[in-house]
Amino acid sequence: MTDHDRFDFSRGDFPEGFVFGAATSAYQIEGSSFGGAGASHWDTFAATPGNTVRAENGSIACDHYHQWASDLDLVRDAGFDAYRFSLSWARVLPEGRGRANPEGLDFYERLIDGMLERGLQPWATLYHWEMPAPLADLGGWRNRDVAGWFADYAGVIMDRFGNRIHATATVNEPWCVAWLSHFLGIHAPGLRDIRAAARAMHHILLAHGTAVAAMRAAGHGNLGAVFNFEYSAPGDDSAPARQASALNDAIYNRWFVEAVFRKSYPDEVLNGLEQHLPRGWQDDFEVIATPVDWVGVNYYTRNLTVADPETPWPSMKQVPGPLPKTDMDWEIYPEGLGHFLRRLNAITPDGLPILVTENGMADGEPTQDRTRIDFLNRHFAVARRAIADGVPLKGYFVWSLLDNYEWAMGYDKRFGMVHVDFDTLRRTPKSSWHAMKAALSLT
Numbered sequence: 001m002t003d004h005d006r007f008d009f010s011r012g013d014f015p016e017g018f019v020f021g022a023a024t025s026a027y028q029i030e031g032s033s034f035g036g037a038g039a040s041h042w043d044t045f046a047a048t049p050g051n052t053v054r055a056e057n058g059s060i061a062c063d064h065y066h067q068w069a070s071d072l073d074l075v076r077d078a079g080f081d082a083y084r085f086s087l088s089w090a091r092v093l094p095e096g097r098g099r100a101n102p103e104g105l106d107f108y109e110r111l112i113d114g115m116l117e118r119g120l121q122p123w124a125t126l127y128h129w130e131m132p133a134p135l136a137d138l139g140g141w142r143n144r145d146v147a148g149w150f151a152d153y154a155g156v157i158m159d160r161f162g163n164r165i166h167a168t169a170t171v172n173e174p175w176c177v178a179w180l181s182h183f184l185g186i187h188a189p190g191l192r193d194i195r196a197a198a199r200a201m202h203h204i205l206l207a208h209g210t211a212v213a214a215m216r217a218a219g220h221g222n223l224g225a226v227f228n229f230e231y232s233a234p235g236d237d238s239a240p241a242r243q244a245s246a247l248n249d250a251i252y253n254r255w256f257v258e259a260v261f262r263k264s265y266p267d268e269v270l271n272g273l274e275q276h277l278p279r280g281w282q283d284d285f286e287v288i289a290t291p292v293d294w295v296g297v298n299y300y301t302r303n304l305t306v307a308d309p310e311t312p313w314p315s316m317k318q319v320p321g322p323l324p325k326t327d328m329d330w331e332i333y334p335e336g337l338g339h340f341l342r343r344l345n346a347i348t349p350d351g352l353p354i355l356v357t358e359n360g361m362a363d364g365e366p367t368q369d370r371t372r373i374d375f376l377n378r379h380f381a382v383a384r385r386a387i388a389d390g391v392p393l394k395g396y397f398v399w400s401l402l403d404n405y406e407w408a409m410g411y412d413k414r415f416g417m418v419h420v421d422f423d424t425l426r427r428t429p430k431s432s433w434h435a436m437k438a439a440l441s442l443t
């Protein structure tokens, strides 16, 4: 191993009990065509021309549904403490409500027990983007009833697995589920409609709070919320660009966390969205702000925003930045992670555990992924500084264990520490996996 193949840190550089994990999600790896899963809006979105690269979908993905045992071996053998995975709502409840799919539940039983047998903490996410198609027919996140549907689904999962899951998150990345998918139209259901977006922005929070309250009432603990953040900077030094960037920051980085931790929405976002919110939205904050036990930060990049006065509210657009970029064309900006760790610490109740629940990069290099090692080195260094400054950062999950289905971008964008050949489905650990194994074995 040369210096380029190593991490600058080892386990011993982090506090005792710090959780190192690898993360994945159901639709991106399992293979949605296996095991009696119902259709989700990602299946129908991908089946519509122009929505995903080469119309690729998650029907086979990494075939994790069959290869889960050897995949968990890879997590254990790298020395990770925890595995962050998601359960597919459409696999568990093919109609979204009512009849459960026993094959689906049995699959998650094998998976969770498989983690425990390998000494891995199961960190479950209840929703990582597969809205069951029958519920999408009813409006999905636009329909207020989604809060009850989601809480019921959470109940099915927790009744069966709550005694073995270490930690449970509700919805992965509300900004992606609401804004990216209902305003920008880039993810399923592919809507570009401000009223749909406003409703999704609110209902997703209501569903989160309703499910947390229901799980808590049923006696479950270690419940968390996971948000994604992108550092927002002005694209030039004009006052309109500064204002546009602040608005972008409010939509992306403030709306969800301020609702959960301050019971309010930012005024500058209400200027555009209030008229489209469901009646009585102000009365939902008590539920939305149901206390959580930890909070997760998913962080990848920063974006540069300028004003776009020719377009309706929010009258802004993103422009390319000058920093080195990943294969997603995302600027590499580790300082942004520190910014959000401190900012979140300032807004959350004193001492609330914070975790990096996702961080990583897309890189096409099949095995010698030194760029990924460098990327992670720089982000882990920022995390260490935040801990030294008093942020109660308790863990860090690398996205991702495997190369997988990167949604609208199909299979070209490779985030894995383990290479997957999508013709043979063969797994090959990359340099980053080996480096992680070395770093985590040193105490």
Ligand code: IFM
Binding pocket: 025, 028, 173, 298, 358, 399, 406, 415
């Ligand atoms: O692959 C996604 C994941 O599903 C959610 N967070 C960001 C990752 C990279 O785009």
